Amino acid sequence: MHKILIIDDDDQLRMSFQKLLEEEDYIVDIAPSGETGVEIVKNQPPDIVVLDMRLPGMNGFETFQSIHHLAPKIPVIIMTAFGTTETAIEAIKMGAFDYILKPFEIPEMLAIIKQAVEASRLMHSPVNLDTQPFNDGDVMIGKSKPMQDIYKAIGRVAPTDATVLIRGESGTGKELVARAIYQHSTRSNKPFIIINCVAIPETLLESELFGYEKGAFTGASHRRVGKIEQANGGTVFLDEIGDMPFTIQAKILRLLQEKSLERLGARTAVSVNVRIIAATNRNLENALKEGTFREDLYYRLKVVTISLPPLRERQEDIKLLIDFFMGQFSAELGIKNPGITKEAEQILSNDPLPGNVRELSNTILKVLIFNTGIPVSSEVISQAVIGKVNFGNGDKGDDNDDQSRKLVKKWIQNYISTQKGNNLYEKCLDKFSAILISEIMNITGGNRTKAAKLLGISRPTLHAKLEKFGLTVTTSMKELDPQKNSWHYQNKKDKPTTKKV
Ligand SMILES: Nc1ncnc2c1ncn2[C@@H]1O[C@H](COP(=O)(O)OP(=O)(O)OP(=O)(O)O)[C@@H](O)[C@H]1O
Ligand SMILES: [Mg+2]
Secondary structure, eight states: OOEEEEEOSOHHHHHHHHHHHHHTTOEEEEESSHHHHHHHHHHSOOSEEEEESOOSSSOHHHHHHHHHHHOTTSOEEEEEOGGGHHHHHHHHHTTOOEEEESSOOHHHHHHHHHHHHHHHHHHHSOEEETTSOOSSSEEEOOOSHHHHHHHHHHHHHTTSOOOEEEEOSTTSSHHHHHHHHHHTSTTTTSOEEEEETTTSOHHHHHHHHHEEOTTSSTTOOSOEEOHHHHTTTSEEEEETGGGSOHHHHHHHHHHHHHSEEOOBTOSSOEEOOOEEEEEEOSOHHHHHHHTSSOHHHHHHHTTSEEEOOOGGGOTHHHHHHHHHHHHHHHHHHTOOOOOBOHHHHHHHHHSOOTTHHHHHHHHHHHHHHTOOSSOBOHHHHHHHHTTOSOOSSOOSOHHHHHHHHHHHHHHHHHHHHHSOSSSHHHHHHHHHHHHHHHHHHHHTTTOHHHHHHHHTSOHHHHHHHHHHTTEEEOHHHHHHSTTTTOOOEEETTSOOOSSOO
16 A cells, blocks of 8 residues: 655645545555654655645745655655745756645546656566566566566666667566666666656647746646656656657757757756656657658667567566466465466467567456466466456457447437436446446456456445445345355345346
8 A cells, every 4th residue: 555645734634635545545644744744754754745835834845855855756746826836836846746736626636646656656666677586566577588688788778877768569568677777777766757658648748748838828827847857867768759749759859969958938948867768669660761750869769779579589488477477466366376277378378469468467367357266277268368258348349349339329318318417427427337346346256356456446446436336235136146156236226136237
């Protein structure tokens, strides 16, 4: 569980914040003043800090400076009112994670907290290379010659300040390598900021990376410091750089050559000291031919390249990976590792696995969720590999997508005709969430840990949703079907029927 420290002198806010975050499965520490906050960071460092700007005694800015000096890798989210935004911006320039204006919407705050917690995890959780014993963090598994070469390359480039380009198919471990380079570099106690060039809409990417000045465009009501400037002194990981828009590529080239950038709408450049690590699964040579990637940037980036081999080129590692994921996921799911038959292992080793390690790990998680305690057989693996494991509806290709779409459309039309037409968005999403959750609870036989894992939400969140939607195991169903362990989850307001919700 992740620990959040809230520093705010407002008792009311601290308490309601604490309650809210505890419900979201975070451990919360609170401090009524900057001085106490800094002490806590010193003695029991949290994963992230949420800090109010206006504090009695040591003010928010000074508190930020002390915390950042003590623990530069702990993301600090600043809460600020309109009057203090300038100071908040100053703090961002010095490396604060983000700021949020008071009064804020809870979902917006939770989203920033989630990002900060993830950033903290990526900075703190070590990436161990398979050559070393490990007991904490992630590990890169693989003893094959190509992987040994990767470990050596990481060791060689990490301590230099060189820009690195990581290439490889989807799911081959590019992000793990980027983190390993950062962690073994001389900048390892400075921030590591990940920017996924495809996840951010093209129109926002430039301002996200480089920031903007007040008035740079309609809606730019105040200055915003970009992610690159924010990472000053640290490392920026430009993920999926092959998909970066052409115009922004020019700005990245300038950053690499001149170590400076211009915020949008600014007249002068600011110098920044960041190390760039970039990754792509694109064929950049084709992109050059098609004119979607700049040649000058390509040559600048490719000087130090690490190319990750796909799994099919390191078959001997597949067994190690299977054993590793079986152990890891069994522990996470709280089940005994059921083991896997030789034949099943063989199928995975011979399968082309287009998604590489990610696909292998997802397949193993999938079969373990449905495992009933016996060793994983070749039939189960074949089904999982070709996507036949029944996750309820969906995931069966385009035809089914079309059909599902029609069904959903019909359902929405029905719903509109029978309900008062307000809050439709929320109502529909609630309705879908309730169906999804009850379906998953049925599939997992009522096991909340497995269901939460499959849904990708925390157990307390799942619990809250079951409560919210009034979903419960119907006793009548248990009586009807005691052997099959088919726990029919349904809305307690509905009458029990033999159908699932
Ligand atoms: N050698 C490895 N050992 C153990 N786990 C690995 C290894 N390589 C990748 N993984 C795991 O597989 C998943 C995908 O890895 P990662 O995100 O680093 O791949 P990627 O190359 O960045 O993929 P994409 O191109 O899809 O972004 C992660 O969960 C990662 O922890
Ligand atoms: Mg990736």
